[in-house]
Amino acid sequence: MQLIKHQDSPRYIKLNEVDNVAVVVNSGGVAKGAQFDGDLVATEDIPQCHKIALQTLAEGEAVIRYGQTIGYAREPLPQGSWVKESQLHMPAAPELASLPKADKTPADLPPLEGYTFEGYRNADGTVGTRNILGITTTVQCVAGVLEHAIKRIKDDLLPKYPNVDDVVGLTHSYGCGVAINAADAYIPIRTVQNIARNPNFGGQALVIGLGCEKLQPEQIINTEHYHLGEEQTWLYKLQQSDLGFTDMIAQILALAESRLAQLNQRQRETCPVSDLVLGMQCGGSDAFSGITANPGLGFASDLLVRAGATVMFSEVTEVRDAVYMLTSRAKNSEVADAIVREMDWYDRYLHKGEADRSANTTPGNKAGGLSNIVEKSLGSIVKSGSSAISAVLGPGEKASTKGLVFCATPASDFVCGTLQLAAGMNLHVFTTGRGTPYGLAMAPVVKVSTRTDLAQRWPDLIDVDAGKIATGACSLEEFGWELFHYYLDVASGRKQTWAEQHRLHNDLTLFNPAPIT
Template sequence: MQLIEHSDSPRYIRLHERDNVVIVVNDQGVPAGTEFADGLVTVDFVPQSHKVTLEDIPEGGQVIRYGQTIGYALQPIPRGSWVKEDQLRMPTAPPLDSLPLSTDVPAAQAPLEGFTFEGYRNADGTVGTRNILGITTTVQCVTGVLDHAVKRIKDELLPKYPHVDDVVALTHSYGCGVAITATDAYIPIRTVRNLARNPNLGGEALVISLGCEKLQAGQVMHEDDSSVDLSEPWLYRLQDSSHGFTEMIEQIMALAEVRLHKLNQRRRETVPASELILGMQCGGSDAFSGITANPALGYASDLLLRAGATVMFSEVTEVRDAIYLLTSRAENQAVAEELVREMDWYDRYLAKGEADRSANTTPGNKKGGLSNIVEKSLGSIVKSGSSAINGVLGPGERFKRKGLIFCATPASDFVCGTLQLAAGMNLHVFTTGRGTPYGLAMAPVVKVSTRTELAQRWPDLIDIDAGRIATGRASIEELGWELFHYYLDVASGKKQTWAEQHKLHNDITLFNPAPIT
């Protein structure tokens, strides 16, 4: 896209030659009667990021964006009109029994060599980007006690161990009052277990339990697990206390100090960029997400993969309507079938709740110009770049191999982030058009805005402004390389994201599709 010198010039973006709608770029939108450089004249006022028709669309006609059909007109929509959500009938979801399976596998790109970051090597071979003491729980009942203990650990102990970045309580609402042997209970159980194995915790996580809960400590820490250090005491049960609350706090602090001492001896060392495990997510998406931020993430993803890293993308309902574009890119038929398996599982999960994937789109998405989940999905999958998809993880599973991995998660920001942490993510990137202060305590979160206006309003929350792509001040390639280098700097601890500086983080939120008793 070329730089347009006058910011008040009427501007739109068309993504594909087949598109019969375009997206308005101007911050304040464009009024009725606005004439664009090519002679298109608006019939209505059209807000920024919303769609304008390039031609008359008859009733029943296709509305095309990204070169794909995003809806069918419920009424005639004249050329120059603002296309609104209630004017469209959403297409049906692509059937899962007739998808192209590994039919268009991209060729491997030339490797990128010599790129490194400064990380913390772990005994199990993984690398952390941060050096954090994690204290996990087996049940929500212990949360109040642990929160009190963590506050004292941070105030009284952490200052003595300057090489430890933080102390994080991995609290959650699972553990008791649940059907622990139900069919889908494995999802929250393995999520809790794998959260404690995240590379940024250095294999030194502790477990705090009550004692009588259904989820027992042995299900969280396995004796034969090489990714956690069980040579020192790692468990404290509150019900073992004979002197009440005071003893509980003292015991937790004593266990924590042993771990802090060990973590404090660790130092960063130069490691190849291939040790990065990046998780990608979008939230508060708008119509610019698929034009600016997500394509830049996709370009950076391809660069990371060329450097041998692992990149995860997620959010089942935000890829479901574009799944045919992903199964064809799977490196082999087995990976393609795993993608189909996860789509099918989630279709059935939603059906049990008498919902479907259309429940995904939020009021903010619609205000930002996204008419439905089909349009949102086509913009979401752009984060995955152009490389072959190498593997699929079910919810709560830990990474098994390097490459481009689809980590099957709900689209909820907090649940997705939690599951990516359980998968082994050591760095997170989050794109947003509407804006959110989202953050994670266990991994740095790079925030990328889809619009410059948001970056200007939130200069101390947005790390990278991808809106520059829409105004021609940067290309997707340039932003991709900028992100690539920024990732390595943040992973090295050379830079802190705004969320880290402000210590903004959301709660750990487990995905539990099993019954609660």
């Protein structure tokens, strides 16, 4: 990365020596006539995060950033001009049939030993970073009753059990009026099942059902590690009530208090970093995402992988245009084939909906200097670091492999977060350039800003500022280590993220490609 350094002068960042565009760094952008280092002069006002042409580009010439083609000029682009989305033809997506497979698998990095965190050990061997009473639903019909019950639990019961962090309702829109036997119905079903078994719930949430829904409550309970009986009840169906609403609430409170008493006995213990399951995600991305925050996550990701952790990156449409970089890094041909399988499934899913991957890029992304999904993809995948990709998860599937894992999800923040929770995530990190108050109730979310300006404007929402990399206040390596230690502090409960302190969280959003009847 080449950074033109003078703090009070026009500055840009060039990421690769072959790039013919660069990103303007100055917080207010640069004005027409601004003189950069050398003979580059801005021919018009150019906002921060947007691209400036480093040389004159002919019509049809490749526009290169990250050392890769992000588009082709629709018209001549003079040196020093603002390179806009409307001036680029987007390249075609890479052909899946001709991708390289495991031809550049990275060698294992040296093990990183001696690092631990304080977590809650579960009976199934997983570890929670928080001690939460989870109560999941089988159908939307019971959501109103559960909402009332949770308020009562928080007001009347939770203060009696100080070792329990929170009580969370895992409500969703699935369960009734759905084609339960449709080909793709397994995705929402296993998502609900696996979220209920998230490590932060002690390995099993309580289940509240109605009784007549298509998704039956018994399908959600984890019988592999828990013996169900009178001494340990996990399930309540509202249609079992003989005395109406009052009886329903009383039964749920009794069920919750029994589980709270169990959770309250749990204590944090020293656990190896290999028990962490980190989910990484972008949201409200800008052109700095691939310069500061996502590379910082990538460096910290390599540290976690070296320490034996599970690290997940996701968002199919945000890796699709750079998928050749992922299949090359696969641990073996089987992992590469699994990546191709998930890309192909999603291509067909989008085609069925008469859309394509270009629909991903938002107005906010474009206002932040990202011209198209190709440029966005190249900045997104760098958060995966440089480790070999050890496994691929389908949507809603639970992780069972250590190392770097591709968790195939849509790019929607809420759907991606939901599916990473189902995969077993016990810690989340979320990068943003435009800004978003995103949060999850089920796992702590570390918010990382791509620009210092955003961190300064949102000091009580942003946890870590990656903009320091662009200003030269710290190196990428220094930032990566800072983030690594921050993860361990949050996982141990020594620090709370801003989203936790404000109790900001988004709803669970299931990915359901199956029909609704």
